[in-house]
Amino acid sequence: MKHTISALASNRPGVLADMALMFKRHNLNIRSLAAGETENPDISRIVISLDGDSEEMERLTRELAAMDVVIQVDDLARREFVDRELLMVKVRMDRESLSQLMQIFEVFRASVVGMGQESITVEMAGDQERVEGLIKLLKPFGIKSLCRSGMIALKRGDD
Amino acid sequence: MKHTISALASNRPGVLADMALMFKRHNLNIRSLAAGETENPDISRIVISLDGDSEEMERLTRELAAMDVVIQVDDLARREFVDRELLMVKVRMDRESLSQLMQIFEVFRASVVGMGQESITVEMAGDQERVEGLIKLLKPFGIKSLCRSGMIALKRGDD
Missing domain, CATH: 3.30.70.260 (ACT domain)
Incomplete structure (x- = not known):
């Protein structure tokens, strides 16, 4: 576990x-x-x-x-924490796939941070479930490179 | 250095x-x-x-x-990399300061991830300069707690 x-x-x-x-x-x-x-x-x-x-x-x-x-x-197993991770991912892109990719990025609120001839790089901050969800959706397009920050967390509430 | x-x-x-x-x-x-x-x-x-x-x-x-x-x-000193860091920060907040804080969050595209009675927690992904800029602006309000992921980076371009 x-x-x-x-x-x-x-x-x-x-x-x-x-x-x-x-x-x-x-x-x-x-x-x-x-x-x-x-x-x-x-x-x-x-x-x-x-x-x-x-x-x-x-x-x-x-x-x-x-x-x-x-x-x-x-x-952090105790549910008193907000946890977030930062993901940067470079995914293969061509004219056909671009609009599909942009839709996925919008749903996940991922921001484009770089664009090449045949790839697009985005960043997204989210909990683990969302980070893994985005990776799963991008995999069929071809992930060229990927970097995760590891989780960070702060206590919920005022303390 | x-x-x-x-x-x-x-x-x-x-x-x-x-x-x-x-x-x-x-x-x-x-x-x-x-x-x-x-x-x-x-x-x-x-x-x-x-x-x-x-x-x-x-x-x-x-x-x-x-x-x-x-x-x-x-x-990563060579400029071929996009570098990003994730910041989560919990800052003291009251009725008077809330609108100022929200303006700062908008400028830095920081997202609110939690709100208490007297504090507000936001996350922001950015390069080091922006992360440090946001921290500097929030300091006078009173930072209650702060967590940084450390930098992550991917090569620019298609490789």
Whole structure:
């Protein structure tokens, strides 16, 4: 089962390495990881999606929370979070397929960010379901290249 | 100086740990890292932003490219890439500030993804300049919470 964990940690060299080593020790494969700056330059937020059972996840969450550099750990399985991912995808395009593609982009509110002779590149932000929905619809046209940011998340409500 | 490197690597446990360890050995602080799936489930794309001089970067790029699991490394300083980042930000809001905020969101094409009693949460995808521009404009209102995906990038043109 896929789990997503969000951690706040000190922003200093080696923190990601220490975390990644812990995942390696547990032999967990990271599906996606997004580490970025927060409103406080000393603190970064790391959101990790990985496969594992609930027991493993609990052990991992405890281990993460026990790290010196880690300030807070949240399991995003709880529905208190808005989660989003950024997708960029370059898809094969010709005169016949262009109008179909534009319709799909409109439905998914994907924005065109580049156009070549035989391809078109769009970006879209959405939850995982929408990101995967768009990829599935574009596949028959021929995906030339694709990049996903990994999930990021913020708590719902005012906190 | 800030550099951004994009690598394609085998999608298996430990790859991120090995990379993160290399950055740690060079004592480089990672500003952001986005590791996500690609069109091929066996391959993941890892985009890393970090501070360092050009010499350090060249050494690092060579070392990365020499890793067994690494398929390709690109330095995104070359202008052949479209780069984008996803930002989610929760900003303090009251009746007086709401219309100002909505104007800012419109200019930056930021979409509202959540609303509380005294805060509003938006998402925006853009290049680094736009992401930082929006953060700067929202700061005076009071940022309650913020999450950035780290940069992702695709080559311009058809390749």
